[in-house]
Amino acid sequence: MKTKFFISFLISAFFYSNIVSANKIGKQYSDSEKDKIIVYVLKNILSRYHYVQKKLDDDFSEHVYNEFINNLDPSKRYFTQKDILEFSKYKYLIDDQIKNTNIDFYKLVYNRFLEKIDKAKSLYKLLLKDSFDYNSDEEINIDYEKIPFAKNDLELRDIWRKQLKLSVISRVEQSESDQDEKAKKDSIFKKKSFAELEKVARAKVLENMNELYNRIDELENSDWYSSFLNSIVSGFDPHTTYMSPRVKSRFDQDMSGRLEGIGARLQKKGMYTHVVELISGGPAWKQGELESGDIILKVAQGKNEPLDIVGMRLDDAIKFIKGKKGTEVRLTVKKIDGSLQVISIIRDVVELEETFVKSSIVEKNEKTYGIVNLPKFYIDFNDPGRRDAAKDMEKEIERLKKEGVEGLIIDLRDNGGGSLQMAIEIGGLFIDKGPIVQVKYRGEAPTVKNDVDEQIQWSGPLVVMVNEFSASASEIFAAAMQDYKRGIVIGGKQTYGKGTVQNILPINRFYEQYPSDLGSLKMTIQKFYRISGGSTQKEGVYSDIALPSRYSYMEFGERDLKGALPWDKVVQANYKKKNSYSNWEEVVNNSQQRIFNDKKFKKISEYAKWLKRNQEDNILSLNYNDFKSKRHKKENEGKRFKEVFKFDSNLTFSSPKYENELFKKDTVLKDKRFAWHKSLKKDIYMNEALNVLSELKMNKEYAIVEK
Known part of the structure; x- marks a missing residue:
């Protein structure tokens, strides 16, 4: 049976004749060619060896279409229905593009996304310039998956206004609560007015937005392309993922069992960074207040001002949360009961010994x-x-x-x-x-x-x-x-x-003559069953x-x-x-x-x-x-x-x-x-x-x- 053999050997043998022999040693590749190579290799590996024999059809195309757009714009801040209408011409063609190693859909959406990012930089600054109307009776639905894209730029502006207003309101309310607590302990403590608190809160939201877009500006095509690739591979199952060289490096570090940080595993869901697991014996586990299910909203280094990480990439959020042994990190978290709590954790070396x-x-x-x-x-x-x-x-x-x-x-x-x-x-x-x-x-x-x-x-x-x-x-x-x-x-x-098991396959194994790292594929290859059959x-x-x-x-x-x-x-x-x-x-x-x-x-x-x-x-x-x-x-x-x-x-x-x-x-x-x-x-x-x-x-x- 073929399962008696090492699976990657079989895949390598196939690709040696189908890919490697077709390329000359020393060939120079453009980024566009590199992107197409990765799609081609992933398509063939997944089609032949993933546990699920998935058809690359219109349903699959629709999945990639929705997943990629939602990954880029989870809070409906960028695209309008006009953009979606233009993108929709590819809705049932992406499967054919993948088969033909065509990435026109990605290029269209990605380039439009960059345009929208540039417009957003001006828009949020303009909206945060003046105070909002806090007496108006209006609401916001934060279940962004269920709200439609804006009909036009005017409606898009209103979505931005409401989201920014919510950020300011949350900060002011927290500041007032903090003031009330301080006043209880200190009779001569002088409270700031609502107007003063609102001004400070608005300035802080502006600062956080500036920092967010500074980090976005640092991202390259490969970062966004990874999101597109994961939109493709996730069509097979949620545990099959493409790992860019940077993500794979972090994965290897995590597997080595020696990290300096708080000892928590984090996951990005929508705009938020969720705590999914505490490492037994780690700093967060010992401190005792952080729990699985908590959402980290802000991160402060010691006594410095907290940084808002809502909407931040998980990679970047982790950089702020991790740190050298002995240093303090203060996390503002939203508990699963909806309350906010600031948790101070002293970072330490998280050893494999603790597992x-x-x-x-x-x-x-x-x-x-x-x-x-x-x-x-x-x-x-x-x-x-x-x-x-x-x-x-x-x-x-x-x-x-x-x-x-x-x-x-x-x-x-x-x-x-x-x-x-x-x-x-x-x-x-x-x-x-x-x-x-x-x-x-x-x-x-x-x-x-x-x-x-x-x-x-x-x-x-x-x-x-x-x-x-x-x-x-x-x-x-x-x-x-x-x-x-x-x-x-x-x-x-x-x-x-x-009930599934994954194997990690370096993509370069199947395209050996490519000069740089193409990343890896974590792919579901088996399913578990109980001895009772279920x-x-x-x-x-x-x-x-x-x-x-x-x-x-x-x-x-x-x-x-x-x-x-x-x-x-x-x-x-x-x-x-x-x-x-x-x-x-x-x-x-x-x-x-x-x-x-x-x-x-x-x-x-x-x-x-x-x-x-x-x-x-x-x-x-x-x-x-x-x-x-x-x-x-x-x-x-x-x-x-x-x-x-x-x-x-x-x-x-x-x-x-x-x-x-x-x-x-x-x-x-x-x-x-x-x-x-x-x-x-x-x-x-x-x-x-x-x-x-x-x-x-x-x-x-x-x-x-x-x-």
Whole structure:
């Protein structure tokens, strides 16, 4: 079968005869030729080897058309309906252009975009020259995807006016709130008038806009062309992306495991920079206030004035957020409840060490239990001899067994995945032998991936913790434990739902004689399936015990991504459920009853519903008094949930004994573990997982020989 061979070898062989031989060594290329080469190579790789056999037809053309225009103008600031009408002549022709390596559509839209950028520079300066009318009763819809493009330049000017007015209003309202707080603490503090605050706010918005367009002026054709290429490759699925040389360099740095910054993974959605993950043990994680789902609006270096990053490219935003160890960054963030908060974080080196397995020990009801936290399914593909997640997990469990633990919790919350092989090997630590996952290439029968080692590292009670951010390899492991009934899965209603795997292919490999770096393609080549047959794609893994969370009612995960591959199923693998527990159903029912009756969990569920309602509120008043009144009303409503996650289990968490020797030499590690144990003590979800674990009883006949 062709899948027995290294996929890039096959692709290289094809392109060697179809591309490389057609070019002479030493040929000089123009930027236009380079752009066409990249399109040609991408088209052939994707058509032949992407998991989905996608037709380059009118539907595909329409996707590229809409995606590219929306990527350039997500807030409808530049193009009018007249421009869109002119662009629309290509709406169903882009597929033919791609086949013929023609980029006329890109050139038309890109050149028009540059013209619009030049006009915008004059327009925003003119609009910010004088004060706005803050008494008029008008509104703005900030769900820009749902508003139409301006009919003409006059209407476009009004869109700009409203967006700039909103920026000024937000700043003035925040300044007034800050003044009120200062006045409470200082009786002689003199407040500035609305007019004074408005003038300062308008000047600051102007400054930020100037900085934004200065950065835009620094961008080259290749930056915008990357956006066009991603409009093409995203037509196959949302995880297939083109990475320019600069983006690939940053990706490699991220994978190296050593960064200086705050320890957060960020994602651009529309105009905003979202926090999608906190790196365990990193500065932001330790500081404790920044959370997944937060939106970063401004960035300040120490005590300097904050810089507005709304609308800024993610690359540029990251440059301001990252920084040298020991320096302070202050982030103005919008929390998911709509409130604004300034968070101060001292940057530090974020080591790969922080993504390694770690464990904690706790006593409950006179029994000892172990918690193993696995942030990633890590492995060094370049050096198989180095530590990896499976080796570390096996070693950590052995250490916990020596401590006399009677049950294990594997914490996969916020674990975005990693190595498929690690998921298989770690799954094998909890069963004798058998299937763990099924993987499938396009057009082929699924291949069952088995654990072939009959020995077991842990045969006792097992609970697997997940949440809405648990993805990919985490879902493989959790699904296997669930399908075997080897462990109870507890957490959010369902996990993220990423059931695909990507491979990174350097484009120069297929056009070897091109003198400079053409970038890389991250391409979806496989799909995962549970051993029970169902895909983890979109659906993820449904918890055996669902715990209310802030994301319970929100659209979230793979199912919320445009163009995500569908859920499907294959034939069930040959496996047998483990008769591990004598009281599985009883334990699950007991937990569900506790959750239903618990006031804290009821409050969290109420909070989640409130957040959902706020998420759907995209119409904002541009009347200042009305805007301020509604903001205060929302803040007051939010106060009901101020302590929704405040909890104390009164349990004591500690490190396994072997770490005590390490603490003598590494006080930083000691501090990190102390912070983690403190957070576990206050973790209502961990508390319920321990309740479940403490009730589980193994079947007497379930006798397994451990290592």
